[in-house]
Every structure is written in C-alpha cells, then in structure tokens.
Amino acid sequence: MLRFVDITSDKDLLHYQQETAKRLGVHFPLEYLKRSHVVGLRDNKGELQGGYALVIKGPFRVIDQIPQEVVQNDPELQKKLNKAMEITGLWLDASVRGGMSRSMLWLNLFFDVLLSGKSHFVYSYDAESKKLGQVYSVCSPSLIYKGPVRALEGMKGMAIECVEIGSIKSCISAFFLRPDFLLKKILVPRRLHMNKVFLKKAYSQASARSEKVS
Numbered sequence: 001m002l003r004f005v006d007i008t009s010d011k012d013l014l015h016y017q018q019e020t021a022k023r024l025g026v027h028f029p030l031e032y033l034k035r036s037h038v039v040g041l042r043d044n045k046g047e048l049q050g051g052y053a054l055v056i057k058g059p060f061r062v063i064d065q066i067p068q069e070v071v072q073n074d075p076e077l078q079k080k081l082n083k084a085m086e087i088t089g090l091w092l093d094a095s096v097r098g099g100m101s102r103s104m105l106w107l108n109l110f111f112d113v114l115l116s117g118k119s120h121f122v123y124s125y126d127a128e129s130k131k132l133g134q135v136y137s138v139c140s141p142s143l144i145y146k147g148p149v150r151a152l153e154g155m156k157g158m159a160i161e162c163v164e165i166g167s168i169k170s171c172i173s174a175f176f177l178r179p180d181f182l183l184k185k186i187l188v189p190r191r192l193h194m195n196k197v198f199l200k201k202a203y204s205q206a207s208a209r210s211e212k213v214s
Helices: 010-024 030-034 075-081 100-114 130-137 168-177 179-187 196-213
Strands: 003-007 037-042 048-055 084-092 120-126 142-149 159-167
Touching: 003 010, 010 030, 010 037, 010 048, 010 084, 037 100, 048 100, 075 120, 075 159, 084 100, 100 168, 120 130, 130 159, 159 168
Parallel strands: 084 120
Antiparallel strands: 003 037, 037 048, 048 084, 120 159, 142 159
C-alpha cells in the first residue's frame, strides 16, 4: 500500500534529494527543498517510491535558469509570476509507475496545487519529452521559453528545456472540458479504466490528505 507523507526533516529531505537526483539527474540544494512543500510517496516498507516539491514563493529555479530578458520584457508574465508557485522534482519509480500509484500521484498533486492559494504555476521539462508535454497540455499552459538553459547548482550541465506557466483555473476547467483525456492518459491506467472502486480509493486518499494539509 502506498501513502503520501510530508517530508520536512533534514534527514528525509536529504533522502528525497538523493532519490530525485537518481531519477531526474538534478541534485536540488537542501536549502531549496527546506523552503518548499515536499511530498513523498512511500510503500509499506517505508521506501520512497515517488514525490514532488512545490515552491510556494520565489525565486524559482525554472525561471532563474532561462535568459532573464525573457521575463524582464514581459510585464504580463511578471504579474502572473507574482501569484505563481513552482512545481518541480516530480518523479515516480518505474517499479510502481502503473496501476493506482500514477493516479494517486497526479490527484494528490492536483489537490495540493488547488489548495496552494496561488493562481498560476510554473514548471519545466526536457524538450524531447513529448509525452510529458502532452500531459501538461491538458491545462492549456503558455510557453515562457524553449531552448538551452544555464546550469544551476545541482545540475550536471546545460539542457534544452521547455518552461511553461499554467493557471489553476484552466486545470479545474480541464476536469470538465477534457475528461476523456484525463481518464485515459493521466488518472486511470488502461486496464482499470472503468474500475469505479479504484477511482474511489485514489480520489479518497488524495482528498483526505489535502484536507489534512489545509
């Protein structure tokens, strides 16, 4: 059985840092994680199987890594960033990537973002990751920058990334306007597409934890 936990102690944050570096190739600074809301997904043995970090207040790494004139020359983007949060460090171990775990992760992330009090969220992903781009596209994000980014602390080197900004309002709308995409591609694995018991369990776990956090 998998469960979500808030990661707050230095020891647990360092463990998340190490596991995230293995999957994403980014060694997030401890101080950065300490000022973030870090969530881990643990199995019944206590092993970390996935997680994500929400940076509620800037500066944001995804913005720091792009040419600063991109933001300086866009007053409208600056306004959105003042009301935004950053989603980063998102991963799920390959051994549990199918079945209920994927749905749990996305649902829990959605509730955390929804309850953050922010109107927008920023994130980045490898420009070659077409599938991940399709997943994020459901919320109709705006592209901030696509191209080489400078290496920050914890990064191995320069990379080609897409940096986007989405709105909470668009995410909520997606649940009503594109339910078919959400069910087939994000929330429900193909073999469990019509399993109502599965959906109920995943939704209950995500909403219960979000109520506790709020």
